[in-house]
Amino acid sequence: MVQSFSHLFSERARGMRASEIRELLKLTQRPEIISFAGGLPNPEAFPIKDIKNITDDLLTKRGPQVLQYGTTEGVTELREALAARLKRDKGIDGDLKNILITSGSQQGLDLFSKVFIDPHDIIIVSAPTYLGGTNAFASYQAQMESVPLDEQGMIPDLLEERLWKLHRHGKNSKMIYIIPTFQNPAGVTISESRRKKILDVVANLDMLVVEDDPYSELRFDGDDVRSMKALDKEDRVIYLGTFSKILAPGFRCAWLVASEEICQKLTVAKQSTDLCTNTFGQYVAYEYIARKMVDRHILLIRKMYKRKRDIMLKAFARYFPKGVTWTKPEGGMFAWVTTPPAVDTKVMFDQAIANNVAYVVGTAFYPMASGGRNSMRLNFTHPTDEKIEEGVKRLGSVIEAEIGATSGKRRGIQRQRNGIISGV
Template sequence: MEEKLAKKMEEKLEAPTLNYEAYFSEKALGMKASEIRELLKLVESSDIISLAGGLPNPETFPYDVLEEILPRVIAEHGAQALQYGTTKGYTPLRLEIAELLRRRYGIPISKVDIMITSGSQQGLDLIGRVFINPGDIVVVEAPTYLAALQSFGYYDPKFVQIPLDDEGMRVDLLEEKLRALKAEGKKVKLVYTIPTFQNPGGVTMSKERRKRLLELASEYDFIIIEDGPYNELRYRGEEIPPIKRWDAEGRVLYLGTFSKILAPGLRVAWVAGEPHFIRKLEIAKQGIDLCTNVLGQVIAAEFLKGGHLERHIPRIRAFYKPKLETMLEALDKYMPEGVRWTKPEGGMFVWMTLPEGIDTKAMFEKAVSKGVAYVPGEAFFADRSVKNTLRLNFTYVEDEKIVEGIRRLAEVIKEEMKA
C-alpha cells in the first residue's frame, strides 16, 4: 500500500504543472496583496524596531474585566452566544451601541439603524458591494486608508483624490471638483473620509468643514462614508462630534469598531445609517458570512452594559498619550531640516513628508538594514503619485524603542538627503 502511494506521488511530481492562473476569475487575477502586510513580513526580526504596524498595544486590553465577563457569558448566555445569530447582529449589542452613540455624540439613532459587521473592513467591503458600480466616482482623501482603497477598488470605481491639510480634507477643493464634474455632466457617488485622527495622516477635520461637507452632500447628491475607528483615542484638544451628528437627511453611513477600544481579536464592528441602506447591507452580508461572531458580540454587549467602556477609555488614553509625546519629541530632536510631520491630538499615527526626490519605498530596505521600519506612503494614494511620504505608528513599541527607532530613521533620511 505504501509503495503504491509513493509511486503515485512520484508520478504526480513528474506530471506537467497546471497553469493555475488560468482558473482564476478576472477579478481574482487583479487582486494584490496588502503592501503593509507584505512589508511587515520583512520586519519580523526582533532586532528591527517596527514603527510600521497599526496594532493596538496588548497592554491596553481589559484582561481583568474580560476574565470576569467570559465565564458569565457562557453560564448565562452560552446557548445563544455559541449558536448562529441573526445577520443584522445581536440585538442587545445594537441597543447598547445606539445608546452609546446617543450619549457620547448626540446622534439620534436606534437599533434599526445599526448592523454588526466582522470588523470595519467588512463594512467597507459591503458598502463597495452595495453602492459602487464600475466607473462610479468615489472621492477619497489623499492620503487615505489603504484597505479602503483595496475594498472599494475591487468594484472598479473611478477614484478622485482630495488633499489633506492640518484641518483634514480640503473641502474647498472638493467643492471645486464637484463643480467641475457637474459641468462635465458627471456626479460623485460616495465620499469616503476618516475625519478624526485620520489614517494615515493623523489629522482631524474641523467642525466647520464637517458641516460644509454635509451641505455639499445635499447640494450635489452624494453619500458620505464616515469611518470612525479612532474617535475615542483623543489625548489633548477639544472633542469634535462625528459628521453623523448633523446628518438630517440620512446621507452618512458611520462605521465604528471595538478593535481600538476593546480588543481587535473579537472582530466586532458596526455600520450605522438610514434603515433602507442598512437593510441592503444586511442582505449583502447574508451571502458572505451569515452572521458576525456571536460570542464576540455578546462579550461586547456585556462590556458596554456593565459601564466598563467609560472606565476603560481613560486608561487607553493615558497609556498612548505619552507614547505620542515621546515620538513627537524624538522627531523634533533627530530629524533634519526639510522634513515635515503632522502633530496629531490623538489616534495612532504620525505622517511624515520628506524632501522632493526621495522615494520612501526605495528607501525602505535601507531603513530595515539599519534596524527600523515604517510604511512607505505611496500605497495610501489612489494614484500612487506621491513617493516622498511615510507613516509612523507610536502605539505598539516601548517608549525607548520609539526614540531609538526615530534616531535610526533620521540617520537613513540624512543619508538619502545627501545622496
C-alpha cells in the same frame, strides 16, 4: 497534474493585487527591527482581566446562546447598548433598525461597496487615505478620485472643485469616503466647519458619505469635534465604528449606523457574506459596555497612547534633520512625516531596514499614485516607549544620510504645494 484556473477568474478578481504594504510588512517582522509600520493597538491596552471575567460568566450562564448562530443584524442587546452610547457620546440618533453589527469595520466597507458600487463608479477619497478602504472599493472595480488634505483634513474647496470638474465631464460620484478624526494615515482631524461644508457640497450633488471613525474615542488633547453623522440631517452619512481600538481587534466586532433603507439592504448583503458576526465576540462586547468597563478602560488607553505620542513627537524634534516636517495628531494611532522632496522614502526603505527601523512608505496611501513619495506613516501605539525613542533616533540618522546622498540630485523632484500634506 496541478492546473491553473486563472482563466476562470472574474474580471474583478483579475484586478485584485496582493497589497504592496503587506509584503513590506513581512520585512518588518524580524525581532531586531523597531517597527512603526504596523497599525496595531498595543496589547497592553487590551483589558484581558475584564475579558476573562466576562467570558467565564458568559460560558457559565449563557453558553448555549453565546455559542449559537445569531441574527444577521447582530445581537439585539449589543445594538441597543450601542444606540444609547452613540446618542450619549456622539449625538448620533439611531435605534435598532439603524444599527448593523459587522465583522470589523472592514466588512462595513465591503458591504457598502457591494451594495453601492457598479464597475467604474467614482469614489472620492482623501490623498493620502486608508488602504483598506480603497482596496474594498477597488475590489468592486470602483475608480478612485482623490482630494488633498492639510492639517485640518480634507479641503472642502478642492473637493468642490474636483466634483464639479468631474460633473462637467459627465462623471458623477456616488460617494465620498472620509476618516474625519485622527485620519489614517495622516493623523489629522477635519474641523466642524469643514465637516459642514463637505456635507453641503455632497448634498448638492446627491452623494453619500462613508464616515469611518475608528479613532475618535482615542483623543489625547483638544476638544471633540462633532461626527459628520451627528451633523447629517438627511441620512446621507453611513457611520462606521469599531471595538478594535477600545476593546480588542481579535473579536472582529464593529458596527455601522445608516438609514433604515440602507441598513436593510446592507443586512441582506451581509447574510450571503457571512450569515452573522461571531456571536461570542458580540456578547463579550455587549458585556464590556453593560458592565461599564468600557469608559474606564478608554481612559487608560488614552493615557498610554498620549504618552507614546508625546515621546514620538519629542523624538522627532530631537532627532530629525532640518527640513523634515510632521503632523501633530491630537489622538489616534499615527503620525505622518514628510522629508525634503529630494528623499524618496521607498528608496530609503532598504536603508531603514538595514538600520533596524521600519515605516510604511507614503506612496502606499495614494491609490492614484499621486503623491507620498517623500512621506511615511509612523505608528506610535504599538512599540514600547523605549523603542519609540530609539527607533526615531535610528530613523533620524537614516533620513540624514539619505538627504546627504541625494543633495544635488534634485532632478525631477516636484515642488510641494503650500500646506498640502505630502502633495505633489
